[in-house]
Amino acid sequence: MNKVKQINQNKQLKYYILTMGCKLNENDSEKMMGMLEKMNYVQTENMKEADLYIINTCCVRENAEEKVFGKLGELKAIKDKRNIIITIGGCMMQEEHIQEKIKKSYPFVDVMFGTHTLYKLPEDLYIAINKNKKIKDILDVDGEVYEGIPIKRTSSNSASVTIMYGCNNFCTYCIVPYVRGRERSRTPQNILQEIEELAKKGYKEVTLLGQNVNSYNGGEGYKFANLLRDVEKIDGIETIKFVSPHPKDFTDDVIEAIKDSKKISKLLHVPLQSGSTNILKVMNRKYTKEQYLSLVQKIKKEIPDIAFSTDIIVGFPGETEEDFEDTLDVVEKVNFEQIFMFIYSRRVGTPADRMENQIPEEIKHKRFNRLKELYENKIDENNKKYIGTVQKVLVEGTSRNNEDMLTGRTDTNKVIIFKGSKELIGKMINIKIISEHKWYLKGEMLNES
Numbered sequence: 509m510n511k512v513k514q515i516n517q518n519k520q521l522k523y524y525i526l527t528m529g530c531k532l533n534e535n536d537s538e539k540m541m542g543m544l545e546k547m548n549y550v551q552t553e554n555m556k557e558a559d560l561y562i563i564n565t566c567c568v569r570e571n572a573e574e575k576v577f578g579k580l581g582e583l584k585a586i587k588d589k590r591n592i593i594i595t596i597g598g599c600m601m602q603e604e605h606i607q608e609k610i611k612k613s614y615p616f617v618d619v620m621f622g623t624h625t626l627y628k629l630p631e632d633l634y635i636a637i638n639k640n641k642k643i644k645d646i647l648d649v650d651g652e653v654y655e656g657i658p659i660k661r662t663s664s665n666s667a668s669v670t671i672m673y674g675c676n677n678f679c680t681y682c683i684v685p686y687v688r689g690r691e692r693s694r695t696p697q698n699i700l701q702e703i704e705e706l707a708k709k710g711y712k713e714v715t716l717l718g719q720n721v722n723s724y725n726g727g728e729g730y731k732f733a734n735l736l737r738d739v740e741k742i743d744g745i746e747t748i749k750f751v752s753p754h755p756k757d758f759t760d761d762v763i764e765a766i767k768d769s770k771k772i773s774k775l776l777h778v779p780l781q782s783g784s785t786n787i788l789k790v791m792n793r794k795y796t797k798e799q800y801l802s803l804v805q806k807i808k809k810e811i812p813d814i815a816f817s818t819d820i821i822v823g824f825p826g827e828t829e830e831d832f833e834d835t836l837d838v839v840e841k842v843n844f845e846q847i848f849m850f851i852y853s854r855r856v857g858t859p860a861d862r863m864e865n866q867i868p869e870e871i872k873h874k875r876f877n878r879l880k881e882l883y884e885n886k887i888d889e890n891n892k893k894y895i896g897t898v899q900k901v902l903v904e905g906t907s908r909n910n911e912d913m914l915t916g917r918t919d920t921n922k923v924i925i926f927k928g929s930k931e932l933i934g935k936m937i938n939i940k941i942i943s944e945h946k947w948y949l950k951g952e953m954l955n956e957s
Contacts, residue, residue: 523549524558526579529566531717531751532688533598535668536626537564540597542658543629556586560593560633565600567683567855576600580614587616593636595619597626601646602687605856611644622646623688627654653692665902665934666713667706671699671735675719677754679781680792680859681824681852684719691719696726700738707744712902712936714739716750722757733761740769746936747902747919749773752819755780755803756794767810775845775920776807779819783835787824791860797834804842815920817846822879823872824852825863832875839882845890845920847883851876884946891922891944898954899924901939903932923948 523544527537540562541551552558561583566572576596583594594617600606601622610617618636621629624647632643653673661667674689675682703714716739718724724732739748748771753762755778766772778800782788785796795803807814820835839847851872854861901916907925908915914928916939925948926939932953939951 519548521549521559522552522557523560523562524552524555525562525564526555527564528572528575529564529568529599531668531715532670532719533564533566534662535670535717536598536623537562538659538661538668539626539657540564540629541660541662545660546658547630547633555582558592560595561586562595562597565596565598567598567600567603567606567687571853573600573606577614580610580617584614584616593618593633595621595629595633595636597621597623597629599623599684599687602648603683603857607644607646615642617642619643620646627657653694655694655698661711663904665711665904666715667711668715668717669699669702669706670694670717671721672718672724676723677720677794678792680790680863681821681855683855683858686857688719691723691725693725693727696730696735696738699735700742703739703742703745707742710744710934712745712934713747713749714745716748718750719752720754720757721750722753722759722762731759731761733759733765736762736765736769736772740765740771745771747771747773749775751777752779753777755800758803758807763807763810766807766814773919773921774811774813775815775817777817777819777846778803780835780838780842781819781821782824782827782831783820783838784827784831785834787827787831790826790863791821791824797838801838801841815845816842817848817921818842818844819848819850820879821850821852822876823867825860825867826865827852827867827875832878836879836882839879839886843886843890844883845922847879849876849879849883887946888944891946891949894918894922894941894949895944897941899939899941899951900936901951902936903928903934905933906930918949924951925949926951926953928953 525537525540527534549560563576563579565576586592596617601620619632621632625645628645632645635641636643672691672693674691675685676691678685722732724735780800781791781793783797899918901924903914903916905915907913913925915925917923924939938954940954941949941951943950
């Protein structure tokens with residue numbers, strides 16, 4: 509970092525990062541920002557004035573690739589006019605066919621780095637800038653867990669903390685184990701130290717991140733439930749969230765930790781993917797429809813005020829009408845607060861991409877729309893139960909649509925807008941819900957303490 513800092517001395521060089529994909533990618537981008545600002549770069553929101561442009565890619569969905577290639581076309585037009593450094597990293601760069609395509613079709617890219625070499629960004633930039641070389645720094649083997657990387661948080665009251673990397677599940681539709689590697693957990697000491705430092709800086713909310721957080725292994729019998737209980741003890745942290753757990757690994761000790769907690773969010777994200785036992789087997793999810801519903805009932809019995817969100821894939825290869833009806837049945841029975849719905853997208857390198865019984869696009873879209881309609885009807889039903897209740901809310905900022913209004917979220921992640929002073933941003937306050945709308949609730953403040 510110091511070498512690039514010396515090169516940049518007395519210069520006002522600007523960087524722009526385009527982040528695609530999940531919260532893990534967002535957390536990676538925060539680390540890139542931290543390293544770049546140690547090298548005297550200044551962030552800009554205008555890509556046309558940046559001296560350094562980084563694309564942090566995602567490879568979960570096919571349209572993400574199209575966005576990346578479109579953005580590279582825009583950047584070439586800028587690079588033709590002035591000298592800029594173009595860097596591309598993230599999950600997509602772990603795919604060999606993508607590496608070859610960029611090398612062949614986009615030779616103006618200066619640096620390519622993968623998910624296992626993020627920490628080497630300063631070194632790669634130094635070589636690209638000082639020696640005018642094109643850099644490809646991508647490892648196929650699982651990376652080590654590197655600590656101490658500088659980080660620039662994008663929020664002053666809510667922070668994400670990665671607790672583990674990689675995935676061992678190999679769901680047949682998913683490319684993540686191939687691009688993020690096998691599971692590697694950070695030590696409890698490093699995780700807790702990071703969260704303690706956040707609390708000292710005034711952060712009120714933390715989200716624990718991993719591809720499968722409830723398979724976290726801190727060593728010597730220290731599991732995810734232990735970590736949840738230890739984070740609970742940290743003064744200053746008032747809300748704990750985590751994503752994403754796997755239904756097959758949702759153990760009783762984790763349920764007990766949530767039940768005993770006064771800080772863990774009452775919205776649990778438990779990915780379903782499909783309600784059909786047949787499709788779940790082909791997906792290699794390692795649970796059945798009945799086991800998923802049984803888990804939900806067990807959690808509801810122990811924690812009556814719990815709510816659930818989920819992920820659902822529509823149109824997976826071989827999905828019959830009966831399979832899809834099973835998915836709708838689970839949605840009816842669980843009554844999810846939030847559903848993140850996806851039309852199945854083929855990913856090169858996954859077993860599902862090689863399956864012969866692909867579903868026609870027309871059928872996929874029809875099923876997606878039916879699921880969407882059911883979900884939106886459920887939203888209207890669920891929102892009504894909040895009217896008249898008092899919700900503890902972390903004030904996140906001003907409303908996007910009205911700067912005179914503040915916004916925050918309930919413990920079940922419902923967006924609330926309300927009137928109040930901007931001095932309340934970052935504080936926990938009580939809000940009474942007075943009306944409901946499809947995508948948000950409206951409230952009034954009860955106090956400012």
